[in-house]
Amino acid sequence: MSVLNIKRYHSVMGAFTRIPVAAVKLKTQGLLQLTTLVLLVAVIASGALLTASTTPITSRRGMVVAAEPLATAVGLEVLRDGGSAVDAAVATALALAVTYPQAGNLGGGGFIIFRPTVGSSVAYDFRETAPAASSRSMFLVDGVYDGDRHHNSHIAVGVPGTVAGLYLAWSDHGRLPWQRLVAPAIGLARNGFLVSHDFAASLAAVLPQMVPYEASVQQFSDGGEPYQAGDRFVQEELASTLERIATEGPAGFYSGRTAQLIEAEMLANGGLITQSDLGNYRPHRSTPVRTSYRGYEIISMPPISSGGTALVQMLNILEGYGLAEFGFGSAQTIHVMTEAMRRAFADRARYLGDPRFNPMMPISRLVSKSYAEELRATIQLGRASSSSPLSFEWPTEGTETTHLSVVDAERQAVSLTYTLEQLYGSKIVVPGAGFLLNNEMGDFNPAPNMTDVEGRIGTDPNLASPGKRMLSSMTPTIVEKNGELFMVTGSPGGRTIINTVLQTIVNVIDFGMNIQEAVDAPRFHHQWLPDRISYERYGLSPDTLTLLESKGHRFVAVDRQGAVQAIRYDASTDILEGAPDRRRAGSTALGY
Numbered sequence: 001m002s003v004l005n006i007k008r009y010h011s012v013m014g015a016f017t018r019i020p021v022a023a024v025k026l027k028t029q030g031l032l033q034l035t036t037l038v039l040l041v042a043v044i045a046s047g048a049l050l051t052a053s054t055t056p057i058t059s060r061r062g063m064v065v066a067a068e069p070l071a072t073a074v075g076l077e078v079l080r081d082g083g084s085a086v087d088a089a090v091a092t093a094l095a096l097a098v099t100y101p102q103a104g105n106l107g108g109g110g111f112i113i114f115r116p117t118v119g120s121s122v123a124y125d126f127r128e129t130a131p132a133a134s135s136r137s138m139f140l141v142d143g144v145y146d147g148d149r150h151h152n153s154h155i156a157v158g159v160p161g162t163v164a165g166l167y168l169a170w171s172d173h174g175r176l177p178w179q180r181l182v183a184p185a186i187g188l189a190r191n192g193f194l195v196s197h198d199f200a201a202s203l204a205a206v207l208p209q210m211v212p213y214e215a216s217v218q219q220f221s222d223g224g225e226p227y228q229a230g231d232r233f234v235q236e237e238l239a240s241t242l243e244r245i246a247t248e249g250p251a252g253f254y255s256g257r258t259a260q261l262i263e264a265e266m267l268a269n270g271g272l273i274t275q276s277d278l279g280n281y282r283p284h285r286s287t288p289v290r291t292s293y294r295g296y297e298i299i300s301m302p303p304i305s306s307g308g309t310a311l312v313q314m315l316n317i318l319e320g321y322g323l324a325e326f327g328f329g330s331a332q333t334i335h336v337m338t339e340a341m342r343r344a345f346a347d348r349a350r351y352l353g354d355p356r357f358n359p360m361m362p363i364s365r366l367v368s369k370s371y372a373e374e375l376r377a378t379i380q381l382g383r384a385s386s387s388s389p390l391s392f393e394w395p396t397e398g399t400e401t402t403h404l405s406v407v408d409a410e411r412q413a414v415s416l417t418y419t420l421e422q423l424y425g426s427k428i429v430v431p432g433a434g435f436l437l438n439n440e441m442g443d444f445n446p447a448p449n450m451t452d453v454e455g456r457i458g459t460d461p462n463l464a465s466p467g468k469r470m471l472s473s474m475t476p477t478i479v480e481k482n483g484e485l486f487m488v489t490g491s492p493g494g495r496t497i498i499n500t501v502l503q504t505i506v507n508v509i510d511f512g513m514n515i516q517e518a519v520d521a522p523r524f525h526h527q528w529l530p531d532r533i534s535y536e537r538y539g540l541s542p543d544t545l546t547l548l549e550s551k552g553h554r555f556v557a558v559d560r561q562g563a564v565q566a567i568r569y570d571a572s573t574d575i576l577e578g579a580p581d582r583r584r585a586g587s588t589a590l591g592y
Contacts, residue, residue: 066092094184200227
């Protein structure tokens with residue numbers, strides 16, 4: 001590669017701006033010595049560069065698409081070393097816990113859809129759980145709802161699932177040694193990496209919210225002052241925690257020193273998580289939800305995520321309309337998609353929660369074609385429906401999640417979405433352990449009977465209870481065509497995730513977009529309550545808004561929705577096409 005192209009790569013990837021073009025030996029205590037492509041060698045060799053073009057990034061053997069370039073590069077090197085898609089996803093996710101603390105994590109949870117080359121796809125649920133001391137009314141103080149208690153306190157922290165979930169998926173489908181997958185994250189934490197302009201801005205913005213937590217300020221600032229672009233960001237305590245995980249597996253997190261440190265932080269600050277809660281945590285395997293859509297097979301996440309169920313429900317409804325004839329972005333397309341969204345989110349609020357606590361959830365009915373026909377019959381093409389907390393005839397969740405997609409040389413695929421809930425989660429770093437805790441308890445409904453027009457939901461299925469998993473909107477999804485892999489997709493964005501994934505799929509299947517065009521296209525969202533369409537600013541024309549308003553729709557403009565990381569596989573040419581979402585700086589697709 002020419003010097004000019006190397007400089008071009010640096011200018012596109014802000015995180016690499018001041019890094020020399022050389023591989024660095026990441027030496028870890030007692031672990032493998034690993035030459036990674038974190039510092040460009042294999043990245044440049046791949047020839048896969050993020051550009052401003054709507055042309056996807058292509059590769060023939062393997063592809064990783066994720067929210068941060070250093071972690072994406074770690075995953076690609078795992079593929080090049082013969083690792084499986086699961087190996088690469090695990091290594092990328094662990095590296096994101098170091099390089100993308102906004103959402104990458106050890107202290108959160110999430111979901112994986114894995115599609116093997118031969119055999120059945122499987123869903124991995126490593127969602128956080130409520131501590132044993134939780135209750136339905138735990139977010140009330142003297143009978144009054146306390147939003148800070150619900151979202152911004154030690155009580156808001158759920159029992160983390162990420163480490164256990166990644167380890168379970170690796171145990172089932174990994175090829176490379178566990179220590180090999182953790183080693184790059186250890187090296188990035190102990191040796192540090194250069195702060196990009198965007199990461200510096202993010203740290204400066206969150207620092208005031210971390211002031212109440214001394215360990216957080218120590219970890220994410222330079223002596224109380226914001227880091228500047230070009231500074232080296234080192235996380236020694238996080239490196240030590242990762243070393244325990246590398247050596248001991250999940251026991252290095254859920255027992256021993258790490259668990260003791262978590263419990264001590266909880267006891268000192270009124271939190272609920274105990275070492276017993278940590279020791280009792282278990283991830284789950286389950287069967288994905290599926291549907292056919294115009295000849296494609298959709299494979300997505302079952303409950304406790306609401307994402308797959310709602311996605312399938314909406315696609316089943318939309319299959320009865322000629323979206324291609326309506327046209328992308330037309331008032332009629334947006335109208336019928338909004339009405340499908342409205343109905344799916346109403347059913348989400350009415351029925352969905354942890355299946356172990358809600359065994360009578362009518363999932364088979366909700367995802368059936370016949371039920372979609374019933375719902376479609378309630379949609380009027382000339383008029384918007386109305387949403388009311390008093391009616392289910394047709395629920396506030398954090399948006400700072402992250403998603404990654406991986407396909408390996410054998411065309412095994414991983415769609416992985418995980419989160420801390422809000423940006424930097426609870427903002428609480430565990431002293432001595434170096435990682436952020438989630439505030440996922442905020443995804444439980446706030447209190448019984450608290451459904452209102454602003455979107456707070458108080459329905460029974462998702463009220464807090466000991467050991468219960470909180471409802472999620474994460475929607476990791478894989479699409480097949482004629483039995484072959486076709487598409488891997490997912491997004492962050494709280495409740496908007498489901499509709500973001502929906503639109504990415506529809507953009508490809510109905511409107512014939514390439515995968516980058518489908519990711520770049522403007523988005524919109526409706527979630528039953530509040531009764532309005534949110535749309536990306538400039539994403540709808542004034543004429544379209546006028547036509548929709550005449551049908552009874554109301555609107556609010558937002559700056560952005562979601563951050564899809566997607567891959568499309570063209571079986572006819574055996575080419576992988578990667579599409580990072582430029583809505584979030586640093587999103588990267590790399591292949592070889």
